[in-house]
Amino acid sequence: MKAMILAAGKGTRVRPLTYDLPKPMIPVLGKPVMAYLIEHLRKHGISEIMVNVSHLHEKIEEYFGEGEQFGVQIGYSFEGYTKEDGEVVAVPIGSAGGMKKIQEFGGFFDDTTVVLCGDALIDLDLKAALLEHRRKGAMATVITKEVPWDKVSSYGVVVTDQNGRITQFQEKPKQEEALSNFISTGIYIFEPEVIDLIPSGVEFDIGSQLFPLLAEKGMPFYAQGRPFNWLDIGSVSDYWEVLQNVLTGEVNHMHVPGIEIEPGLWTGLNTSIDWRGTTIKGPVYIGSGVKIEAGSTIIGPTWIGHGSHICEGAEVVRSVLFEYTRVLNDVTLHEMIVFKDYSIDRAGEMKHSSEYSSDEWLNARDRRRSRRKDSAEETDSNLEKISA
Secondary structure (H helix, E strand, O other): OEEEEEEOOOOHHHOOHHHHOOHHHOEEOOEEHHHHHHHHHHHOOOOEEEEEEOOOHHHHHHHHOOOHHHOOEEEEEEOEEEOOOOOEEEOOOOHHHHHHHHHHHHOOOOOOEEEEEOOEEEOOOHHHHHHHHHHOOOOEEEEEEEOOHHHHHHOEEEEEOOOOEEEEEEEOOOHHHOOOOEEEEEEEEEOHHHHHOOOOOOOOOHHHHHHHHHHHOOOOEEEEEOOOOEEEOOOHHHHHHHHHHHHOOOOOOOOOOOEEEEOOEEEOOOOEEOOOOOEEEOOEEEOOOOEEOOOOEEEOOEEEOOOOEEOOOOEEEOOEEOOOEEEOOOOEEEOEEEEOOEEEEOOOOEEEHHHOOOOOEEEOOOOOOOOHHHHHHHHHHHHHHHHO
């Protein structure tokens, strides 16, 4: 069996994280989501993996290379073009269109292939799924999950008969129009014949076009509802919840890095914690080179990226701070993700740092340690003294 990881999307619902990162590179416990997928594939004996890339493709390719460090072979298919001035323009051609391009280029899909979206953590038993796929004589299989009815509009909805054969596929229907609350997890098993049905040279999507076509033609197209963990990073609020679940130990086989210096408190190398008046309640991970000043409060589940700095009196509660974040004195971050110049709350509302009345955080590599407002007032005061 071979594998295909879909990694060409722009990840618009996970902005601002995807301003600088392609979605599969979003870190969970300090490691890209796609790295977990590749490790999972390798564990199940799958070593030939193709990845379609587009938005910020070089970050994926530079990190994973040809897969040698993971014990696999990785190939890439770029979707886009280069302008005459050398600018690279990303132009995704749809998840199915990307597969057709790969097939026409080198004929990669000559065996059963598991197809995975590059933005979810899974522990699916792929061998068991493949066994059922073959037992049913399926041309295509979709791994499904049951979700609350108020969530169906975010997913592809699968409608089956009593034998599990898919009769209809609805791509992100309105709740009142959904015919089922079983949804696609973005994990598929395809036989090579499926690729033959994809038209050449056009944008073509798996969920909205290929799957309805398979159902319409009455192909051997089946759903499998299997028990497994599936943590989908479909939005920023999803990402916050995933990290909360991981830090609290609710996800099997995922362990917090670093050394557990106290129950529920893990640290990386060379951290500096001033315990005078400081309160830390786990689970909390403090990355390497982080400085925690006296009088700070950190309540978990919280992740503090490497090189960060929590100043005196600051409170960080159930939050995720990306690397090199300096939280200024007496600032409170509550259920927040901080990524460079942006904050995102639990509901997914994004704010730029300029929208705050005063500075809440800075780049920890910046030598300033106080709010710009305070610095400006100090400068004005000094000027007044000089004038006097």
